[in-house]
Amino acid sequence: MKKFFEKFSIHFILIAVSLLSIFPFIWLISTSLKGPDENIFAYPPTIIPTDFTWANYSGVWDKVDFIGYFINSMIVAGGTVILNLILSAMAGYPLARMEFKGKKIAFFSILATIMIPFQVIMLPVYLITLKLHLVDSVNNLAGYIGLIMPFAVSAFGIFLMRQAFLGIPREMEEAAIVDGCSVWQLFTKVLIPMVKPSLAVLAVFTFIGSWGEFLWPSIVLTKEAMYTLPVGVNNLQGMFSSNWRFIAAGSILSTIPILIFFLAMQRYFISGENEGAVKG
Amino acid sequence: MFKYYGKYAPYLFLLPAGIVLLIFFFIPFFQTFVLSFQDYSYDIYHPAWIGLKNYIELFHNPIFYKVLWNTFIYLFVAVPILAISPLFIAILINQKIRGVTLYKILIYLPVIVSIVVAAIAFKWLYADQGILNYIVTYMGLESIGWLTDPKWALYSVILVTIWKGIGYYMIIYLAALMSVPKELYEACDIDGASFFRKHMTVTIPHIMPTIALVTTISAISAMKVFAEIYVMTKGGPLNSSKTIVYYIYERAFENLDLGYASAMAVVLLIIVMAFSLINIFCFERNKYQL
Numbered sequence: 001m002k003k004f005f006e007k008f009s010i011h012f013i014l015i016a017v018s019l020l021s022i023f024p025f026i027w028l029i030s031t032s033l034k035g036p037d038e039n040i041f042a043y044p045p046t047i048i049p050t051d052f053t054w055a056n057y058s059g060v061w062d063k064v065d066f067i068g069y070f071i072n073s074m075i076v077a078g079g080t081v082i083l084n085l086i087l088s089a090m091a092g093y094p095l096a097r098m099e100f101k102g103k104k105i106a107f108f109s110i111l112a113t114i115m116i117p118f119q120v121i122m123l124p125v126y127l128i129t130l131k132l133h134l135v136d137s138v139n140n141l142a143g144y145i146g147l148i149m150p151f152a153v154s155a156f157g158i159f160l161m162r163q164a165f166l167g168i169p170r171e172m173e174e175a176a177i178v179d180g181c182s183v184w185q186l187f188t189k190v191l192i193p194m195v196k197p198s199l200a201v202l203a204v205f206t207f208i209g210s211w212g213e214f215l216w217p218s219i220v221l222t223k224e225a226m227y228t229l230p231v232g233v234n235n236l237q238g239m240f241s242s243n244w245r246f247i248a249a250g251s252i253l254s255t256i257p258i259l260i261f262f263l264a265m266q267r268y269f270i271s272g273e274n275e276g277a278v279k280g
Numbered sequence: 281m282f283k284y285y286g287k288y289a290p291y292l293f294l295l296p297a298g299i300v301l302l303i304f305f306f307i308p309f310f311q312t313f314v315l316s317f318q319d320y321s322y323d324i325y326h327p328a329w330i331g332l333k334n335y336i337e338l339f340h341n342p343i344f345y346k347v348l349w350n351t352f353i354y355l356f357v358a359v360p361i362l363a364i365s366p367l368f369i370a371i372l373i374n375q376k377i378r379g380v381t382l383y384k385i386l387i388y389l390p391v392i393v394s395i396v397v398a399a400i401a402f403k404w405l406y407a408d409q410g411i412l413n414y415i416v417t418y419m420g421l422e423s424i425g426w427l428t429d430p431k432w433a434l435y436s437v438i439l440v441t442i443w444k445g446i447g448y449y450m451i452i453y454l455a456a457l458m459s460v461p462k463e464l465y466e467a468c469d470i471d472g473a474s475f476f477r478k479h480m481t482v483t484i485p486h487i488m489p490t491i492a493l494v495t496t497i498s499a500i501s502a503m504k505v506f507a508e509i510y511v512m513t514k515g516g517p518l519n520s521s522k523t524i525v526y527y528i529y530e531r532a533f534e535n536l537d538l539g540y541a542s543a544m545a546v547v548l549l550i551i552v553m554a555f556s557l558i559n560i561f562c563f564e565r566n567k568y569q570l
Contacts, residue, residue: 006475010372011379017369018386021447024401025393027411031404041409044418083300091297094290099283106294113305115556119504119525120549123538124308124315132303150304153297177284186284187293212394214507215525219533230396234511237400244404251397262392263385269392270384270451 025252032056032248040244056249063246064239066253068225069232073211073257076147076228080210081203083152088202089195091153092161093187097173113155119215125150126219136226143226147217151210157202164198165191204268211258229254312549315542327539334543343519343527344544350434351523354502357438362445362498363491369446370453371479384454388447395444399511402440403427406512430520433513437521440508445501449494456490457483496559503552524548 026047034040035051094100095107118125129135129146136143168191176186192199214230221231233254240246262269316334318327338344369387373380390398405412406426413423426436460483468478484491506525509515515522515530522530524544532541 007375007377010375010377014369014372014377014379014383017446018383021387021390021443024398024405024443025389028401028404041407043409043414045411045414087297087300090293094293098285098290098293100290103290106298109306110301111560113301115553115560116305116309116549117500117504117552119506119528120545120552121305121308121312123528123532123542123545124311125304126532127311127315127538128303128308149300152300152304158297173284183285183289208392214394214396214510215529218510219529230394230507233394233400234396237511244407247400248404251400255393255397258392258394262389266381266385266388270381270388 025255028248029252031244032252034245056245057253060236060240060246060250060253064232064236064250065225066229066232066250069227069229069254070257072144072226073228075144076213076217077207077210079144079148080151081206083148084154084157084206085199085203087153088157088161089192089199090187091158092163093165093191095158096162096165110155110158118150122216122219129220135220136223140226143221143223146220147228150216151213154206157206160198160202161195164195168194201268204265207261208258211261229257312542312545315539316546318539318542320538321536321540324536324538330539334540337540338543338547343522346519347522347524347527348547350519350521351503353434354438354441354505354523355499357435358441358445358502359495359498361442362449363495365442366446366449366494367453367487367491370450370457371483373450374454374457384447384451387450390444391447393444395507396511398444399440399508402436402443403512406436427513427521428517430518433517433521437505437508437512440512441502441505445498449498452494453487453490456487460486492562493559496555500552500555500559503548503555 030047030049031040033052033054033056034049035053035055038046038049038051091110095103095110129150132146134142134146134149136146172190172194173186176190181190212230213228214234217228217231218234221227224232224235227235233251236247236250240250315327317329317331319330319333320327322328373383404410407413408423408425408428410426412426417423424432427433464482464486465478468482473481504525505523506529509521509523509526510529513521515526525548528541528544528548531537531544
C-alpha cells in the first residue's frame, strides 16, 4: 500500500511538471485554432476551440514565406554542421595523436575560446563580417557565409573529436601505415569511419544550436528574404501586431520541423549519454 | 610508436580550424578591447581614439548600474531554481516507474523549441487579459501587468529562462544519477530510511560535483540572456527588464555606439570569465586535459 502511494505521488508530480512544460504550446495551439467568432480573451478561457478553424494557418501561410525561412535555416544549419564536422575532426586528430611544437599553445588557445562567450566578441565579429563583405546586402551567398562562419568551428567540437580519436587503439594506425597508407588516407579512410558515433553527436547538437540561433542573424540580416526561422517568427509580431491567432499559428508552424527532428533523434538528447553536449 | 607523419602534417590539419578561430575569435577578442577605447558614434569607418572615456561614461551611467543589478537578480533567481528543481525531477524520473521516456520527452520539449517561439508563447500567457491573469483574478487577486509593470517584468522574463532550462539540466542530473551505486540505496531500504532521507544522505552527496557544474553553467547562460528580452519586453518598461547583453545590443545596433558597447562587453567578459574558470578548473578538468 505504501509502495502504491509512493508511485502514485511520483506520477502525479511528473504529470504536473510535464503539463507545465507543454502548457504554453497547448495554449498557443488552442489560440491558433480559434475562428473570428470566438473571443480569444474570453473569461473563462477555453482550451478546446468552440469556433474551430484552420483558417489562421492558411492565412499566415499565404502572407509569410515559411518555405523561404525554412530553406534559409536549412542552408545555414546544414553549412554550419558540415564545417563543424570537417574542421573539428581535422583539428582534433593532431591534438589527440601527434607530437609537435606548439601543441600546448594550440590546446590552450582552443580551450580559452570556451571561456569567452560569443556575446562578448560579437561587435568586432560584426565589423569583420562587414569588412569581408559577408553580409546579405552584397548578395545572398555572402549573407549565408556570414551567418555560418562565426560558428563554423567550436572548441566543444574539437575536444569532442579529440576525445574520440584518443579512444582508438594505436595499432590501427600502425597497421594502416605499414600497409602503405598516407597520413591523409589514414585519416579519411581508417580513422574517420571509427569516430562516426562522435561525429553524429556533434552533428545533432550543432544542428540544434544553429537552428535556434537568434542573436547573430538578427544583427547581420537586412533582407527579409534571408530571414531564418527564428528571425522570421519574431517578425510575425510586427507584421500582425495584435492578431494573436496568426502569430500563434505562425509560431506553431515554425516549430514543426524541429519537433520532427527532435522526435527522430530523441535518444541523442534524453538518453543522458551525451550529457552536457549542448550549449546551455 | 614510430612517427609516421611529416613535420608539417599536424599544422596542416590544424590550419582550417585555426584560420576560422583566428578571424572569428582571436582577432575579435583583442579588438573588443581596442574598440572600447574608441568612439564609433560619428563615423563607423573612421573611429576616434578617446582613451578611457567610454569606461568613465559607463561608470557614471545609472542605466548601466540598473542593468548590472538586473543581471545579478537574474542570476540569483534563476540559478538556484535551475540547480535544484531539475534534480528533484530527475530523482523522481529515476525511480522504477512506467512512462519514463514520455516524461523525459515532454519535459525536454521546451529545450528544443526555439527561444523565440517560447518567448512568444509566454507573451501570450502574460497578456493583460490573458490566461494567467484569468487565474490570478479567479483566485481573487488583482490582475498583474506581467510584462508592463516594472515590478514584475524582469521576473516574468526570468520565468521563461527557467522554464526553458529545466529539461536540459534534468538530463545532466539523470546521467549523474546513473553513477550512484545501487547498493547504497539497497542498504537504505534495509535500514528503512524514508524516500527523503535516502536522497539527502546518498544521492545529494554523491552528485555534489554535478550540482556545482549545473550551478556554474546555468550562471553563465543567465549572464548571456538576450532573445527572451528582445522578443518579450525590449528591456522595458523603464529598463526594468534590461540585462547586460541586451544593453550591449541596444547601444551597439540601435544607438550605433560600438565603442561604448564594447566597454560593456569587457565588463561582461570579466564576470563570465570568473564563472568559466571555476567551471573548467573545478568541474570539467578531466575533459580538458592535455
